[in-house]
Amino acid sequence: MLAAGRRVACAVSGGVDSAVAALLLRRRGYQVTGVFMKNWDPLDEQGACSVDRDCEDAYRVCQKLDIPFHQVSYVKEYWNEVFSDLLKEYELGRTPNPDIVCNKHIKFNHFLHYAMDNLGADAIATGHYARTSLEDEEVFQQKHTKRPRELFRNRFEVRNTVKLLQGADLFKDQTFFLSQISQDALRKTIFPLGDLTKSFVRKIASEHGLHHVLKKKEACTTFPFQSMGVCFIGERNFEKFLLEYLEPQPGNFVSIEDKKVMGTHKGWFLYTIGQRARLAGLQGAWFVVDKDVSTGDIFVAPSTDHPALFRDLLRTNRVHWIAEEPPAELVRDKMMECHFRFRHQMALVPCVLTLNQDGSVWVTLVKPARALTPGQFAVFYKGDECLGSGKILRLGPSVFTMQQGRNREEGTKKEDIDKVEPAT
Numbered sequence: 001m002l003a004a005g006r007r008v009a010c011a012v013s014g015g016v017d018s019a020v021a022a023l024l025l026r027r028r029g030y031q032v033t034g035v036f037m038k039n040w041d042p043l044d045e046q047g048a049c050s051v052d053r054d055c056e057d058a059y060r061v062c063q064k065l066d067i068p069f070h071q072v073s074y075v076k077e078y079w080n081e082v083f084s085d086l087l088k089e090y091e092l093g094r095t096p097n098p099d100i101v102c103n104k105h106i107k108f109n110h111f112l113h114y115a116m117d118n119l120g121a122d123a124i125a126t127g128h129y130a131r132t133s134l135e136d137e138e139v140f141q142q143k144h145t146k147r148p149r150e151l152f153r154n155r156f157e158v159r160n161t162v163k164l165l166q167g168a169d170l171f172k173d174q175t176f177f178l179s180q181i182s183q184d185a186l187r188k189t190i191f192p193l194g195d196l197t198k199s200f201v202r203k204i205a206s207e208h209g210l211h212h213v214l215k216k217k218e219a220c221t222t223f224p225f226q227s228m229g230v231c232f233i234g235e236r237n238f239e240k241f242l243l244e245y246l247e248p249q250p251g252n253f254v255s256i257e258d259k260k261v262m263g264t265h266k267g268w269f270l271y272t273i274g275q276r277a278r279l280a281g282l283q284g285a286w287f288v289v290d291k292d293v294s295t296g297d298i299f300v301a302p303s304t305d306h307p308a309l310f311r312d313l314l315r316t317n318r319v320h321w322i323a324e325e326p327p328a329e330l331v332r333d334k335m336m337e338c339h340f341r342f343r344h345q346m347a348l349v350p351c352v353l354t355l356n357q358d359g360s361v362w363v364t365l366v367k368p369a370r371a372l373t374p375g376q377f378a379v380f381y382k383g384d385e386c387l388g389s390g391k392i393l394r395l396g397p398s399v400f401t402m403q404q405g406r407n408r409e410e411g412t413k414k415e416d417i418d419k420v421e422p423a424t
């Protein structure tokens with residue numbers, strides 16, 4: 001089939017990356033349709049919301065490129081599958097990552113099915129900086145199976161798996177956010193920006209008169225709401241926003257060193273490990289190192305590199321493996337060396353995985369990392385391949401706890417020595 005017969009639905013957000021992605025697909029000769037997803041209803045909000053402005057920008061991109069434009073609402077799906085999960089995670093004392101969950105459920109599930117079933121698309125595309133092991137042409141040859149009815153047959157269908165690979169621009173690489181998407185979705189996805197750098201993408205946009213998207217601010221980076229329609233929180237107060245959905249849970253800030261109460265807070269869900277805690281009346285910076293949801297205590301330490309912030313062991317939930325479920329090496333040896341990160345753009349850390357019966361893994365780092373955080377995703381890499389990810393559920397002891405243990409042990413040994421009767 002000629003390129004002109006290939007139909008691609010490109011997710012267009014109103015930002016520069018997806019605008020250039022759509023433009024490149026158009027230049028390759030495909031029939032491109034731009035789709036804007038609305039994931040949040042501004043009516044739910046009292047403050048200003050940028051969703052409508054983004055939709056307008058996405059529409060202008062499609063006009064400029066002379067491609068059809070569709071808007072689709074996933075407000076209900078986002079609420080049920082992303083936002084409620086986020087609130088639940090906060091209540092459990094974890095710090096969720098809605099961007100990863102949103103990609104899994106909204107872009108690479110609902111949007112994928114909408115594109116295939118309603119728009120008759122042969123493939124979908126996004127402006128993510130990532131690559132796969134398939135060429136465009138191979139993507140078009142992949143069979144799209146409707147939502148699995150014949151689960152059994154699908155599961156045992158023999159086919160070569162598709163790998164998720166880091167984008168060429170390692171600084172912009174977004175595989176971290178894609179680490180929970182399904183093999184089925186990946187097989188039908190094109191990432192037109194995978195081989196490009198951000199600066200080159202901006203250059204293309206400016207050469208093609210996409211000035212309105214160039215003028216926009218980059219996706220907001222107010223952790224943890226980096227994108228997907230909940231960006232407006234960045235402009236407003238995150239604490240105020242969460243307190244509209246979660247009951248305040250007053251508790252104490254407690255020093256990890258001497259267990260002294262240092263102040264009070266309105267809820268453990270307003271704090272994440274590693275973050276600076278504002279303690280009224282105290283000079284110097286204190287940092288959150290741990291939480292106890294059963295008592296409401298938030299433990300703090302008096303420096304940003306305090307040993308209570310460093311750990312080298314964590315456990316995930318059942319890992320989602322993108323290509324091999326789970327990697328043959330891990331099954332054979334029950335352990336595997338690879339790299340890991342739990343925050344976008346942090347340097348990759350060498351680690352060893354140990355597989356558990358339930359599909360979860362223990363991750364042992366070669367050296368302790370700062371502020372490992374339950375609720376965040378541990379994303380695994382081998383070379384430039386993103387293998388998949390698991391949610392961090394448990395942490396091993398901190399360096400501070402280990403030091404205390406050793407001190408106690410030494411103290412006991414010394415006491416034992418002191419207690420020993422002189423030989424004479």
Ligand SMILES: Nc1ncnc2c1ncn2[C@@H]1O[C@H](COP(=O)(O)OP(=O)(O)OP(=O)(O)O)[C@@H](O)[C@H]1O
Nearest residue numbers: 011012013015016017018036037126127128219227
């Ligand atoms: N509301 C949306 N509607 C349609 N597609 C979206 C939407 N939000 C994100 N996307 C898709 O997901 C991709 C990654 O989005 P994200 O906001 O994480 O990154 P970005 O680099 O800021 O992208 P962009 O510059 O295109 O906004 C976008 O390039 C786009 O293809």
